[in-house]
Amino acid sequence: MTPIKPATRYPDLDDPQARPRYTGIPTFFRTPHTEVPGEVDIGLIGVPFDGGVTNRAGARHGPRAVREQSALLRRFNGATGIAPFAAARVRDLGDCWIEFPFALEGALDEIAAFYRGVLGAGVVPVSVGGDHSVSLPILRALGAARGDGARLGMVHIDAHGDTGDDYMGSRFHHGAPFRRAVEEGLLDPARVVQIGLRGTTNDPALWAFSTESGMRVIGMDAFQDQGWQAAAAAAREVIGTGPAYLTFDIDSLDPAEAPGTGTPEAGGITMREALRLLRALRGLDFVGADLVEVSPPFDVGGITAFNGASVLFELLCLVAEAWEARRAGIG
Ligand code: MN
Ligand code: MN
Secondary structure (H helix, E strand, O other): OOOOOOOOOHHHHOOOOOOOOOOOOOOOOOOOOOOOOOOOEEEEEEEEEEEEEEEOEEEEEEEEHHHHHHHHOOOOOOOOOOOOHHHEEEEEEOOOOOOOOHHHHHHHHHHHHHHHHHHHHOOOEEEEEEOOOHHHHHHHHHHHHHHOOOOOEEEEEEEEOOOOOOOEOOOOOOOOHHHHHHHHOOOOEEEEEEEEOOOOOOOOOOOOOHHHHHOOEEEHHHHHHHHHHHHHHHHHHHHHOOOEEEEEEEEOOOOOOOOOOOOOOOEEEEEHHHHHHHHOOOOOEEEEEEEOOOOHHHHHOOOOHHHHHHHHHHHHHHHHHHHHHHHHHHO
């Protein structure tokens, strides 16, 4: 069928991603939207759920804001040359919306069920939260999909360890997903690296589980002193050649560059450092990734959502390269 407005002089404009970036309905990176996972290689998915936040809510609005700002990005990675949309069929799979959002643990079950469907269709998920509690059900679905009992490694970039425990009567909130994931046998702590931790706590042992379980922790002071190069080298050493997940909490960034988040911590990673760090992770076998904790009600001029979209593009590039490498290995 011919569209109402076909391109006449510039056929490239038949591709919505090549049209003026202020046009069109804002999907992630202006990719085609579908809720049917068939014929999709990499699915961009919103998880608009923030029932796990311990302080300021709002991350449920993250996916829409990141979709809007992601329209500012283009098709090729200028630093690495990666062209994710040419390499794989990348689609916006819409939102993992929650039918019963007031029941926290049930909501996590709903998210896991959604991702089992995504993974069952052979789609690699790249997600946008939502608060960080959503990573746990995604890891549960990844574990179920693998079915071999092999635990995943993980690169975790965050101002917080997220390895806390019970808080105000709940073991499931955005400060504990990765302790739960280790306890549930989803993550191999010896293959987990946490980068950017800092800030105040009420309990000096709040993130003790990280080091006690064997995770490599690179706090913000070490990151600042040794640079993104050392952090990337440590991540590559810890992850090795096995499959891994990549999770980026936007509050890892300095609040000057990411004010729109629920639990900011002063003195964080700059976008320049974050981009270099992520690009230095090329070649790792990422089987999924997420960007979480963008909270538009606290944002200023969309800067957090824009930086979030820019991080998301790097996550997509890493996942697309890993997907290509796995496919080449199979073929
Ligand atoms: Mn977090
Ligand atoms: Mn955090």
